[in-house]
Amino acid sequence: xxxxxxxxxxxxxxxxxxxxxxxxxxxxxxxxxxxxxxxxxxxxxxxxxxxxxxxxxxxxxxxxxxxxxxxxxxxxxxxxxxxxxxxxxxxxxxxxxxxxxxxxx
Numbered sequence: 001x002x003x004x005x006x007x008x009x010x011x012x013x014x015x016x017x018x019x020x021x022x023x024x025x026x027x028x029x030x031x032x033x034x035x036x037x038x039x040x041x042x043x044x045x046x047x048x049x050x051x052x053x054x055x056x057x058x059x060x061x062x063x064x065x066x067x068x069x070x071x072x073x074x075x076x077x078x079x080x081x082x083x084x085x086x087x088x089x090x091x092x093x094x095x096x097x098x099x100x101x102x103x104x105x
Contacts, residue, residue, distance in 0.1 A: 025076050026084055029069055033091050036065035042098045059103050066095055 018024075037043060039062035069092055077085045 022079050022081075025072070025079055026088075029072055029088050032065050032069035032072070033088065033095065036062045036069065036095050036099075037091075039065060040095055040098050040102060042095065057102060059099065062095070062099055066092060066099060 039058045041057040069088070073085070073088055073092070077088075080088070
C-alpha cells in the first residue's frame with residue numbers, strides 16, 4: 001500500500017513555492033532592526049508598542065545587528081519598494097542615534 005504524500009505538510013509547502021525574495025529581504029531586515037532595538041534598549045515604532053524594551057542592553061550585539069541591517073539594505077535595497085526602503089532607513093537611523101547616545105560616542 002503506497003503512502004499518500006499529498007497529506008504531508010512539506011509537500012503542501014513545496015507545491016506553493018518559496019515566498020518572493022522581496023518578502024524575505026524585508027522580513028530579514030525587520031528582524032535585524034528588532035534585534036538591534038532590543039539590544040540598544042529601544043522599541044521599534046509599530047512593532048513593540050512601547051517606548052522602551054525591558055531587558056539587558058548589549059551595545060556590541062546592537063552594533064553588529066545595525067551594521068548587518070545597513071549592509072543588507074545597501075546591497076539589496078533596490079529590490080524593496082520605496083516606502084519599505086525609506087521606513088527601514090529611518091528606523092536604522094533612529095537606532096544608530098540611540099546607539100551613539102548610549103555608548104557615549
